[in-house]
Amino acid sequence: MKGFIISGTATGAGKSTLTVGILAALKHLGLKVQAFKVGPDYLDPTYHRLTLAKPTYNLDEILTSPGLVRRLFYEKAETAEVAVVEGVMGLFDGRDEQFSGSTYRLAKLLNLPVILVVDAQNLGTTVAAQVYGYLKFKKNIKIAGIILNKVSGKNHEKHLLSALKPLGVKVFGVFYQNELPRLKSRHLGLIPATEEQNIVEIIKEIKDKVLAKINFADFLATLPELLVPKKLPSINFPNLKGKRIAYAFDKAFNFYYQEAIEYLRRSNAEVFAVSPLNDSDFPPVDLLFLGGGYPELFAGELSINQKFIQNLKKKIQGGLRVYAECGGFIYLTSGVKVKEQTYPLTGILPGEMELTGKLQGLGYYRGKPVGGYLGKNYQNEIWGHKFHYSTYSGSQDNPAYLLWKNGREAFDGVARDNIFASFLHLNFYGKADLVKALIGGRKG
Structure with missing residues (x-):
């Protein structure tokens, strides 16, 4: 089984849209996929569910516990060929100095490689400094590669790739500004997928763009095999028979x-x-x-x-x-x-x-x-x-x-x-x- 976390350099980098596209693409390729969401979000999972036509699960070490997160992840991912976790906010953004509730903490807890979505719309050579910082800031997680999003055009793409080349970081895909359909939002976040008009067509368009830009054979080959532990953390169930x-x-x-x-x-x-x-x-x-x-x-x-x-x-x-x-x-x-x-x-x-x-x-x-x-x-x-x-x-x-x-x-x-x-x-x-x-x- 393969598994990875899709994170972003910050909120708004495009990780939710790209997560939907990657989920849809993997399903299109005939793979058994299980989706998860880091944190307490109710809305992003509605897109996972609609895309995969199956339940998705929240991984929240604060609302549950690290042990329960590990149990839930491995229990639900066990029958999948690919487990995809959508992160929350920027990679290292959590509720305190210990990164509690962050995507970084989940990647460390589950030993999952990170695919980093980089918002490149206002970046030139500085993209190398930014990505270098993410690669080196914490050495106890692995960033398997990046996706450049909101690139202004071919010349901008060429400049960014040239700047990143000395880092040796894998660039899995490059997406131009407004190339991917934007998922609509309101005051609590994304509009639930079930309310979005033409959502099936929107997901198909995102999927087609992702399939055209990402080589999934190379993408999956880069990721290590994820082993399910023989023994999972325990969980207690109350007896609610008759309730x-x-x-x-x-x-x-x-x-x-x-x-x-x-x-x-x-x-x-x-x-x-x-x-x-x-x-x-x-x-x-x-x-x-x-x-x-x-x-x-x-x-x-x-x-x-x-x-x-x-x-x-x-x-x-x-x-x-x-x-x-x-x-x-x-x-x-x-x-x-x-x-x-x-x-x-x-x-x-x-x-x-x-x-x-x-x-x-x-x-x-x-x-x-x-x-x-x-x-x-x-x-x-x-x-x-x-x-x-x-x-x-x-x-x-x-x-x-x-x-x-x-x-x-x-x-x-x-x-x-x-x-x-x-x-x-x-x-x-x-x-x-x-x-x-x-x-x-x-x-x-």
Whole structure:
């Protein structure tokens, strides 16, 4: 099996587009491919899934652990011929001086060679100094080669290749400015692949460009064989036999980690999707998981579906446990203000949300549940991730979490006896005690 990480010199270098192209090209060549994403990103994996027509997985040492990352990677890559990991931000960008959460740390942890995408649009001979720095900055990972992106033309390409020649670095491909279709973005990152118009045609165009520019026989021959360890780090599964879990999944709610959903199923729970946009009701369950997404963009449609809202309220009154993250938190409030328009929502929690033009929370947070059923049943600290532009106007007399970041602490979210809602995203993978604390309780 071959394996590698696609990283970039910085955010915006083009690694997401090239990852899609490389995945599509490898699949076109008849190879069995498994994709992964470094970090807590929900959006890039939607393109991996659509390209390969199979699940993709997040490798996050902070939200899970280094051992669980190794287990997940090797377990899912074992049946593949090529494992492709898309990095996060620039190669060495992490949350601290130890590079925590960075692509570099993942490459080191999994002993994977790096393919570095270089944004060359404003570079001349300096490209050699920049690439030399990446090659020498840390010697405990291997940069197998580079891809030059956003090159202005043939003369620019010739100049860059001449400057790089003394380094002896492998250049796998050169792509010109605007040669590759640009994947569209909005306030939380890429538009989900399922919303992108003509996405199948766009992926095909990227694939054709990549196949024309990269010699994959040479590319794969350069990479070492990746050996799967005989013994993987252990993982604990709670016994959830007889438990039923519903999670909201449609164009308004789709921020979930595949490995977390699979973990619940492998713990013997019955897990199924429901749609607050399209369904009128859902069967009795032990837990409703309202994940993140873009409810603010589909608030008008969500508010029209009063049958679902009324049935949800009845179930909550009957004792249904609800766990809500970010977009799910928004949905539980009285409404959301987008620009100058306020859209009513469920009104299950008091106060409303407002989508602002400014980031309100970004990055990893260490937290402890302090309210509701989770605060009573789970006393451990936990790592989560926030990325939101919305603010909450309601009272925080009954917060869900106490959070810490950069020496500061703050409360987040709202908790009631059977509702736990906040802006914090968690990854349940491997967290048996947390899952048991979330799911106990009577059905609604």
